[in-house]
Amino acid sequence: MTAEHTLRADALRLAYDRREVVKGLTVTIPPGKVTMVVGPNACGKSTLLRGLARLLAPVSGGVFLDDRDVHDIPNRELATVLGILPQTPVAPEGITVADLVGRGRYPHQGWFRRWTAADDAAVAEALAATNTLEVADRPVAELSGGQRQRVWIAMALAQRTDLLLLDEPTTHLDITHQVEVLDLLTDLNRAHGTTIAVVLHDLNLACRYADHLIALRGGEVVAQGGPTEVVTADVVERVFGLRSRIVPDPVSGTPMVVPIGRHHCPEGETP
Template sequence: MTAGHTLSTEDLRLAYDSREVISGLSLEIPPGRITMIVGPNACGKSTLLRGLARLLAPSAGVVRLDGESIHGLPPKEVAATLGILPQSPVAPAGITVTDLVSRGRYPHQGWFRRWTEEDEEAVAEALRATDVAELAARDVDELSGGQRQRVWIAMALAQRTDLLLLDEPTTYLDITHQIEVLDLLTDLNRTHGTTIVVVLHDLNLACRYADHLVAMRGGEVRAEGPPAEVVTEETVSEVFGLRCALTPDPVSGTPLIVPVGRHHCDEAQVPKSI
């Protein structure tokens, strides 16, 4: 893997029927870095990710992969370069864990290319990395929500793409597995230079793991950059409509958001920082 692939949008507009969700958005994903996209519900995070992955055609503007319109590239070429884990994916009935994870290797299979040792190693490594190797023979529909989510992440890892997009990959996971998944993505980035884009609800975890943070509201990017520069009391209030105090994360030193509820602190007592 290399960090040489680029992904960007220019004046991108995305809509469902006549309802526009993304409005003229221009964004460059930093190659070889971890980008976290945050924002309130229905702000367009998942829609943007679908547009970046070519799952949703733009009504205007363009998504560019390596400088070329992603919609003008062969689907298999895109799939071999860019992997996507959408929100709430659905597995075929009766499929086993191994079979589902093995589907991550399909973009690397030519018309006459058979299953290889490299494919076998990629699947085995993905199963181990996501701690689902012991589930390999189980049917996916028999698993818990958290187990299924880790299997889907394993399939995305088995694809071994240089660009990896994930929509809420920590959904259904307990806190231990949330941290393990984010650590795993960080390992992938640091070891292989994989460019990773993640939609995440947990703002504190996004600050801790992101190199680049994109804050969205109303289908627009309101702020982007390193978490320490993006996350301020003013930005959190503007983007999330939330009063908060900030303090350095004692583990990472990144901004730690402490929400202020109306039952816990009077207006006059809200500190600017802790």
């Protein structure tokens, strides 16, 4: 995966049953970078990702992959370039881990779905990268929530696309596995140049792992750019309605948000 593809939304409006969620939003996902999409609940983060992945048709505006409207690109061609891991994927009943991860290879196979050594290698590498080799023969339904999440990530990795969109990939994971997943995505970006866009709730982890941040509120972009540009006390208050102090992360040096609540207000300030 070496080609850099451009993915952008222009004046994009997305809605569910006439209820507008994304409101004329324009963003570009920087090629070869890790982008984190942050914001409060129900601000349009997941909806934006669905629109970028062509899972939701726009009311107006458009999404463009290499300057082509994604709705004009054939399914198989799109799936070899762009992959998405939705927030609540559902596995077919009775399917094993290895078979589910193998489904990530379907876009790369011909019309007769011939399995090749390259497919075997991609599945094995994805299982190893997500520490799921030891459960490869087990039914997905028997796994814990954290294990299932890693298996879904393995399927997305096996697809080996140049762009990968992930909606809350650390859901159901404890802090150790959250960091492991984000390290894994960073490895993928650095080793293969994969363009990655992630919806993430944890603002501090988003700052630590992002090259580029998009902050949303009410279906609109409040700020976008590097973590240092985006994560300021003013932006955090505008986006989350939260007063905070911004200090350097002692590990990465990136911005770290320290919330201010009513019971821990700095001396001399009004709660």
